[in-house]
Amino acid sequence: MQTLSGPSGIQELMDDLGEAMTIYPDMRMLGGGQPAAIPEVQALWRDRMREMLDDGTALDRALLNYDPPGGNPHFKEAFAQFLHREYAWPVTAENIAVISGSQTAMFFLFNYLADGGKKILFPLLPDYIGYANQNLRPGMFHGVPGVIEETGPHEFKYRVDFDRLKIDDSTAAMALSCPTNPTGNVITADEFDRLKQLAHSHGTPLILDCAYGYPFPNVVYTGFEPKWEPGLIFSISLSKIGLPGLRTSIVVADPRIVTALRNINAIVSLANGNLGQSILLPLLQDDRLMRVGREVVRPFYRQRSDFAVSVLAQSLGESIPWALHRRDGAFFLWLWLKNLRIPAKELYQRLKQRKVLVIPGHYFSFGVEEPWQQPAQCLRITFSQPEAIVQEGLEILAEEARATG
Numbered sequence: 001m002q003t004l005s006g007p008s009g010i011q012e013l014m015d016d017l018g019e020a021m022t023i024y025p026d027m028r029m030l031g032g033g034q035p036a037a038i039p040e041v042q043a044l045w046r047d048r049m050r051e052m053l054d055d056g057t058a059l060d061r062a063l064l065n066y067d068p069p070g071g072n073p074h075f076k077e078a079f080a081q082f083l084h085r086e087y088a089w090p091v092t093a094e095n096i097a098v099i100s101g102s103q104t105a106m107f108f109l110f111n112y113l114a115d116g117g118k119k120i121l122f123p124l125l126p127d128y129i130g131y132a133n134q135n136l137r138p139g140m141f142h143g144v145p146g147v148i149e150e151t152g153p154h155e156f157k158y159r160v161d162f163d164r165l166k167i168d169d170s171t172a173a174m175a176l177s178c179p180t181n182p183t184g185n186v187i188t189a190d191e192f193d194r195l196k197q198l199a200h201s202h203g204t205p206l207i208l209d210c211a212y213g214y215p216f217p218n219v220v221y222t223g224f225e226p227k228w229e230p231g232l233i234f235s236i237s238l239s240k241i242g243l244p245g246l247r248t249s250i251v252v253a254d255p256r257i258v259t260a261l262r263n264i265n266a267i268v269s270l271a272n273g274n275l276g277q278s279i280l281l282p283l284l285q286d287d288r289l290m291r292v293g294r295e296v297v298r299p300f301y302r303q304r305s306d307f308a309v310s311v312l313a314q315s316l317g318e319s320i321p322w323a324l325h326r327r328d329g330a331f332f333l334w335l336w337l338k339n340l341r342i343p344a345k346e347l348y349q350r351l352k353q354r355k356v357l358v359i360p361g362h363y364f365s366f367g368v369e370e371p372w373q374q375p376a377q378c379l380r381i382t383f384s385q386p387e388a389i390v391q392e393g394l395e396i397l398a399e400e401a402r403a404t405g
């Protein structure tokens with residue numbers, strides 16, 4: 001547990017985010033993975049809360065009862081039916097575990113699977129800052145830097161480096177977020193197939209953290225729709241569709257993994273919060289959840305992303321060399337300042353002084369054998385806050401970036 005009790009990137013990020021949302025409202029929050037306030041989505045949750053209040057017993061049941069540690073049986077059944085009906089995934093309730101947020105789910109999965117000295121392999125760095133300190137044992141994580149491909153003027157994309165991706169008997173599982181936090185990258189269908197084959201041929205699970213992706217909120221612009229199958233572990237969260245306060249996620253996996261997660265959850269948490277499952281349940285029985293993702297949430301972030309790129313492109317112009325990761329999905333811009341003369345973490349401090357919060361890129365490169373400089377020239381920028389805040393924040397960022405490279 002010593003490894004968990006020190007400072008970490010994710011703790012710094014969440015402190016910055018929490019303080020910006022509470023005690024420092026004048027901070028321009030381009031930092032955390034906070035979803036935006038989207039009126040149509042908020043109306044949906046309000047309607048559901050009203051239905052639960054009017055129902056007579058629904059709210060009391062949700063507030064009063066402990067659920068079984070692996071999730072509410074009615075919810076698990078409904079969720080499995082939803083995945084089967086809408087996406088043709090070959091799942092039953094035995095493939096579903098509910099956990100209090102995908103952050104916790106990934107922590108359980110990594111430490112359970114890598115027990116006995118094994119390693120979790122991250123095949124495509126940069127990847128999520130929130131994984132970086134989740135290992136209970138030093139040396140448990142091994143990450144492989146992506147290959148940088150220039151995909152257009154001021155645009156690049158990371159690709160899986162299959163030449164350097166070595167899986168062996170010490171590998172417990174491979175894991176990646178998709179869309180990737182921080183880059184907004186979405187692996188191609190071909191990369192997914194090759195990763196699946198590699199995992200399959202070594203009998204190790206492939207974990208896909210779908211927090212921003214398919215099946216919901218589905219903030220994916222490439223059309224990538226991965227299908228769950230035995231041997232894969234998919235983590236799905238209610239957070240990015242607008243319910244991060246409810247701390248609810250769903251893991252889809254083989255029954256032995258589901259059972260292990262349930263058992264761990266009983267020891268660590270007793271049970272999950274019930275409210276997220278209660279709010280979501282009726283939305284699984286019709287197409288409201290998928291529609292809100294496809295018709296409201298995805299276009300909203302696309303429009304915000306276009307806005308942020310236009311502000312940034314105008315502010316930076318051709319004054320310094322810069323590039324953005326190709327926008328395949330999620331809520332972020334990943335900005336590469338190619339001639340940055342100071343580490344991104346120093347630029348982060350300068351920006352914080354000017355009341356702009358971003359995340360410096362070095363945190364997203366972990367478990368690497370040799371130091372990898374490129375992410376330390378990058379910043380992760382969130383564009384989910386109101387446009388005026390995004391605009392001011394990006395203009396200040398461009399000023400500071402010009403002054404430093």
Ligand SMILES: Cc1ncc(COP(=O)(O)O)c(C=O)c1O
Nearest residue numbers: 033101102103177181211237239
């Ligand atoms: C890739 C990724 N995975 C997991 C999480 C954690 O999400 P949750 O709120 O479900 O714990 C986040 C949150 O930002 C994330 O970006």
